[in-house]
Amino acid sequence: MGKPALKEVIPESHPHPLEDLVRMDRIPHIWCSGCGTGSIFTACLTAMKNTGIDYNDFAMVSGIGCSGRGAGYINIDSFHTTHGRAIPFATGIKMAKPETNVIVFSGDGDLFAIGGNHFIHAARRNMDITVICVNNFIYGMTGGQAAATTPHNARSSTTMGGNPESPFNLPLLAYAAGATYVARWTMLHSRDLTDSIEEAINHKGFSFIEALSPCPINYGRRNKEKPLDSLKLYHDRTIIKNNADPGELAIDFRKKVILGKFVDVEKPCHDEEYGRMYLGETNE
Amino acid sequence: MKPAVLTGKHFINGDIACAEGAIAAGCLFFGGYPITPATEVAEHMSERLPHVGGTYIQMEDEIAAMTSILGGAWTGKKTMTATSGPGFSLMMETVGLAVVTETPCVVVNVQRGGPSTGLPTQGAQADMMQAKWGSHGDYEIIALAPSSPQEMFDLTITAFNLSEKYRTPVFIMSDEIVGHMSEKVVIPEPEAIKTFSRVAPDQPTENFLPFKPGPNGVAPMPAIGEGYKVHVTGLTHDEKGYPVMSVDTQAEMMERLMGKIRNNLDDIIMTESYLLEDAEVVVVSYGVSSRTSYTAVDMARKQGIKAGLLRLITVWPFPDQIIKDLALRVKGFVTVEINMGQISREVERCAGYRVPSYLAGHPGGAVVPPEEVVQILKEAF
Ligand SMILES: Cc1ncc(C[n+]2csc(CCOP(=O)(O)OP(=O)(O)O)c2C)c(N)n1
Ligand code: SF4
Ligand SMILES: [Mg+2]
Numbered sequence: 001m002g003k004p005a006l007k008e009v010i011p012e013s014h015p016h017p018l019e020d021l022v023r024m025d026r027i028p029h030i031w032c033s034g035c036g037t038g039s040i041f042t043a044c045l046t047a048m049k050n051t052g053i054d055y056n057d058f059a060m061v062s063g064i065g066c067s068g069r070g071a072g073y074i075n076i077d078s079f080h081t082t083h084g085r086a087i088p089f090a091t092g093i094k095m096a097k098p099e100t101n102v103i104v105f106s107g108d109g110d111l112f113a114i115g116g117n118h119f120i121h122a123a124r125r126n127m128d129i130t131v132i133c134v135n136n137f138i139y140g141m142t143g144g145q146a147a148a149t150t151p152h153n154a155r156s157s158t159t160m161g162g163n164p165e166s167p168f169n170l171p172l173l174a175y176a177a178g179a180t181y182v183a184r185w186t187m188l189h190s191r192d193l194t195d196s197i198e199e200a201i202n203h204k205g206f207s208f209i210e211a212l213s214p215c216p217i218n219y220g221r222r223n224k225e226k227p228l229d230s231l232k233l234y235h236d237r238t239i240i241k242n243n244a245d246p247g248e249l250a251i252d253f254r255k256k257v258i259l260g261k262f263v264d265v266e267k268p269c270h271d272e273e274y275g276r277m278y279l280g281e282t283n284e
Numbered sequence: 285m286k287p288a289v290l291t292g293k294h295f296i297n298g299d300i301a302c303a304e305g306a307i308a309a310g311c312l313f314f315g316g317y318p319i320t321p322a323t324e325v326a327e328h329m330s331e332r333l334p335h336v337g338g339t340y341i342q343m344e345d346e347i348a349a350m351t352s353i354l355g356g357a358w359t360g361k362k363t364m365t366a367t368s369g370p371g372f373s374l375m376m377e378t379v380g381l382a383v384v385t386e387t388p389c390v391v392v393n394v395q396r397g398g399p400s401t402g403l404p405t406q407g408a409q410a411d412m413m414q415a416k417w418g419s420h421g422d423y424e425i426i427a428l429a430p431s432s433p434q435e436m437f438d439l440t441i442t443a444f445n446l447s448e449k450y451r452t453p454v455f456i457m458s459d460e461i462v463g464h465m466s467e468k469v470v471i472p473e474p475e476a477i478k479t480f481s482r483v484a485p486d487q488p489t490e491n492f493l494p495f496k497p498g499p500n501g502v503a504p505m506p507a508i509g510e511g512y513k514v515h516v517t518g519l520t521h522d523e524k525g526y527p528v529m530s531v532d533t534q535a536e537m538m539e540r541l542m543g544k545i546r547n548n549l550d551d552i553i554m555t556e557s558y559l560l561e562d563a564e565v566v567v568v569s570y571g572v573s574s575r576t577s578y579t580a581v582d583m584a585r586k587q588g589i590k591a592g593l594l595r596l597i598t599v600w601p602f603p604d605q606i607i608k609d610l611a612l613r614v615k616g617f618v619t620v621e622i623n624m625g626q627i628s629r630e631v632e633r634c635a636g637y638r639v640p641s642y643l644a645g646h647p648g649g650a651v652v653p654p655e656e657v658v659q660i661l662k663e664a665f
Contacts, residue, residue, distance in 0.1 A: 023515070026526060056509050061355070064518075072515060072527065077508045079358070080517035080527075081351065082381050088315075088348035092355025093508060095339045096313045096363070100508060121344040274341075278334040 034227035036187035036213030047197035063110035067134035070105035084114030123177035136215035144218030181207035182263035186234040299324035305440030312338035315352035322394035325366035346371035360507030366392035380419035386451035394463040397648030407460035408648035410623035424545035429571035501544035554597035563592025580657035607634035
């Protein structure tokens with residue numbers, strides 16, 4: 001454990017703009033240099049701040065993984081649960097205390113392999129939570145094994161001859177399962193990502209944001225992709241196309257990868273429906 | 285709208301009695317997933333919770349059901365789930381999370397015959413060791429064994445009280461027979477029901493240590509939104525709740541987790557004795573098996589065998605000392621249970637080499653006939 005280096009270099013007269021939302025006593029964080037998770041985390045915290053919602057009305061839930069450490073650095077009620085189970089934990093919070101704004105911050109492996117079932121069911125219920133997926137195409141924390149998001153042919157520590165499987169198209173999955181807000185950005189598009197997360201937090205219903213993120217250590221290394229190469233891909237080979245057909249959103253960096261907001265519809269969310277049908281609550 | 289406490293005499297089955305006990309205890313959130321023979325608990329909770337302003341949600345599997353009640357518990361509410369063997373297996377990883385994050389909750393296991401899908405509609409008591417050791421790592425757990433619908437009501441309230449008091453998951457280890465039998469259940473006036481809620485912190489929110497034990501070894505528990513900004517993790521953590529990957533922190537945390545149970549055994553362990561004063565041989569039993577064990581003891585007495593019964597109401601933590609003390613003055617033990625030898629091993633461990641200990645077991649699907657118990661008593665002693 002190093003000592004909190006950042007605190008010393010930031011002068012008290014100019015605190016970090018997110019200092020009130022970060023557990024400064026836990027800095028430095030574990031994320032490698034060149035990792036995209038921190039940028040996505042920053043976007044998330046900035047978005048939370050921008051909503052103007054009291055921090056005590058938020059809760060963050062993470063699963064297990066590098067991105068899953070997010071819940072450990074945010075200075076609000078925060079829960080670092082078990083691998084894959086952030087969404088059911090968040091569901092418990094939301095249904096027991098619906099006024100809470102629950103944000104799930106976790107990884108692609110966590111949310112879509114071991115936790116895939118929970119994702120589709122929370123989307124189907126239109127559970128009013130915000131799910132942010134750091135998609136680095138790999139199991140980062142365990143050393144770079146193939147995930148449900150690893151591109152076809154990509155090398156990982158368990159597919160050294162190339163990935164024989166094909167990845168999920170996450171926005172399509174979310175849309176098909178019933179998510180009422182779906183967007184995709186990269187960590188490089190920090191402004192769009194931040195605005196989108198803010199919109200997602202304010203959205204009533206299940207919102208899902210896929211944030212593409214480099215893992216230079218455990219994905220880039222085996223796929224001849226240096227940290228800057230990933231950023232270049234995010235810059236050169238993406239195109240923003242709001243309302244694109246979710247069916248067109250498969251990721252292939254040899255072609256253009258589509259970013260944007262794809263779904264934003266109004267539909268009663270689960271706690272509202274339960275309140276109305278079982279607890280005699282009106283929506284006013 | 286029905287009230288939380290349905291005072292009066294009822295003729296209901298154990299599962300329904302359990303659900304009513306939960307409502308009377310103040311449970312406000314239930315994450316369910318159907319499974320025979322526990323389904324009626326979920327069904328009844330789904331109907332009853334809205335009457336008291338609570339919430340039922342049917343989750344997509346038992347992993348989700350179990351995890352949802354932990355999330356619910358951190359909002360400050362009392363929460364519960366119910367299942368049987370296959371679902372209990374799925375819940376195990378999350379049970380560990382509940383233990384290590386000191387999250388109060390109640391988990392009902394209406395046991396059926398196993399392994400695997402086993403005998404869905406017939407009773408067994410074969411998950412008793414799983415209740416103690418099913419999640420990975422070392423931990424202490426509380427498990428109660430009701431033997432009647434009345435006890436399904438009473439002990440569910442006790443389970444909530446213990447879970448709130450010790451910030452720990454508590455198991456109700458019932459079985460298909462007790463879950464599905466209907467008997468008279470008397471529900472007292474609300475004032476006569478003792479309920480306990482977790483101690484809330486009275487310290488300022490700044491620099492609060494959510495895992496620093498109070499006088500009884502248990503830390504006061506804040507809820508989401510109160511401003512304490514707690515961090516809760518399944519990683520080894522310090523009193524602040526922050527992960528610290530050190531041998532010392534692991535040792536401190538384990539000491540705290542085990543200590544709060546091990547140092548309060550007198551408060552947690554409940555047993556009942558029948559004709560034990562002058563007994564020369566002791567029948568040990570719990571749950572539905574204790575019902576036939578009373579008959580077995582009566583039959584043995586009629587045949588001149590000085591038998592007595594020790595009924596375990598709390599099975600975990602195990603009443604080591606009671607068995608050890610008995611072992612000093614009796615000829616031996618026979619444990620009656622619907623499995624091929626689980627709690628009997630605990631009895632044997634506590635009896636040591638001092639006196640012999642036998643099993644009157646059953647592979648599952650029916651109770652152990654009292655005649656069989658008497659036969660063992662005759663042959664062994
Ligand atoms: C039940 C269980 N299985 C496996 C693991 C090991 N494990 C820890 S993190 C992880 C993968 C995380 O991948 P991802 O969610 O993509 O997060 P990343 O590290 O890439 O940010 C795995 C498999 C675990 N902790 N628990
Ligand atoms: S291993 Fe990859 S995902 Fe994990 S912190 Fe390092 S760069 Fe980020
Ligand atoms: Mg990943």
